[in-house]
Amino acid sequence: MTLPIYQIDAFCENIFEGNPAAVVPLKEWIADDLMQSIAMENNLAETVFFVSSEKGYQIRWFTPETEIRLCGHATLAAAHYLFYHAKIVSEKITFISHLSGELSVEKVEKGLRLNFPSQKPNKVSTPTYLEEALGCKVYDCFENGMFLVAHLENEETVAKLSPNFNMINEQSPDLGIIVTAKGEQDADFVSRFFHPGIGINEDPVTGSAHTVLIPHWAEILEKKVLTAHQLSKRGGILFCEDKGDRVHISGTAKTYLKGEIYI
Numbered sequence: 652m653t654l655p656i657y658q659i660d661a662f663c664e665n666i667f668e669g670n671p672a673a674v675v676p677l678k679e680w681i682a683d684d685l686m687q688s689i690a691m692e693n694n695l696a697e698t699v700f701f702v703s704s705e706k707g708y709q710i711r712w713f714t715p716e717t718e719i720r721l722c723g724h725a726t727l728a729a730a731h732y733l734f735y736h737a738k739i740v741s742e743k744i745t746f747i748s749h750l751s752g753e754l755s756v757e758k759v760e761k762g763l764r765l766n767f768p769s770q771k772p773n774k775v776s777t778p779t780y781l782e783e784a785l786g787c788k789v790y791d792c793f794e795n796g797m798f799l800v801a802h803l804e805n806e807e808t809v810a811k812l813s814p815n816f817n818m819i820n821e822q823s824p825d826l827g828i829i830v831t832a833k834g835e836q837d838a839d840f841v842s843r844f845f846h847p848g849i850g851i852n853e854d855p856v857t858g859s860a861h862t863v864l865i866p867h868w869a870e871i872l873e874k875k876v877l878t879a880h881q882l883s884k885r886g887g888i889l890f891c892e893d894k895g896d897r898v899h900i901s902g903t904a905k906t907y908l909k910g911e912i913y914i
Contacts, residue, residue: 652681654912657736658695659728662856662887662902669887670856671907672728673698676737680709683718689912691715696851699725707745708733710754716850720750720797723765723858723900724887730756730763731904761890762903765858769898770795771866777801784818785830798863799826806835809843810882816847824848829860831868838880838888840868856887862898869893 656675663669673693675686677700690698690713699722701710710729712722726746733739743757755766772793781801782789787808793800803809809832819828827846834840842864844857854860861879869875879889890901 652914654681654689654914655909656693656912657728657732657909658907659731659904660907661724661727661731661904662858662881662889663885663905664903666905666907668885669902669904670724670854670885671695672722672725674725674728674732675700675912676729676732677702685914686711686713687718689713696854697722697725699729701729701746704747707747707753710746710748714849714851718750719849721748721767721859721862723767723861724856726754726756726765727763727858727902727904731906734758734763736906736909759901761901764899764901766894767858767862767898767900769866769893769896770798770862771870772798772800772863775799778822780818780822781828784815784822785828786813786815793863793867794826795863797825797827798829798860799823800829800831800863800867803830803832806832806841806882808832809841812843814845816845816852819845820847827857827860829857829864831864833872834878834880837878839872839874839877840864841880841882843882853883855883855885856881856889856902858889858900861889861891861900865891865893865898865900 660669701708772795777792791802831842892899
């Protein structure tokens, strides 16, 4: 069996920036364990698989370790493939996830815009291990589902953070840790994202984390339209809008490579 594969950098202006995703378009679904093996072999934060259906495209995302519920940058990468390689004529793509429901991506002025469910977090007590694991003071803590949001002192603290990934994995393998602070220059807020429990010590740019951050910062800053900067080594810019029960996340993508998988 031969499968096409593309590697596409998402939320970036140039290759070698943003978050790389492996994109594997399928004519029909292959076995779950085979998709997991392909994702492990790719060794990227996410590999996205999708199949055309009557209502759009069924979509699934895999890290090197497991299937995940929602992924923003790989969905953006999949849409980039469909618009610019498959050359579909529509201005809007509908994806259907068996874990997250209906998602859409459409062409807009600032690239491609994701329409995802909003996941506003609730305030919680700071876990006892967290400050030691992060190596800094945590001023407030919030949680929603698989995400724990830690407010740090400022943008510089977020940028210079060097977490203890072993401790994070030992103490909260099921939680993705989002560290965030108010932006000081080109962004309304900044963040970084760590989830060693699913094989991702640090994710370069995390669309799904912004489904939590957008409603959170929209309330704090009292504004609906925001610019976000994820301060990973590769970095990424996200143009965001709080739409109530949905969020819009826009960005651009660049194709790095295309090839074939031989199985």
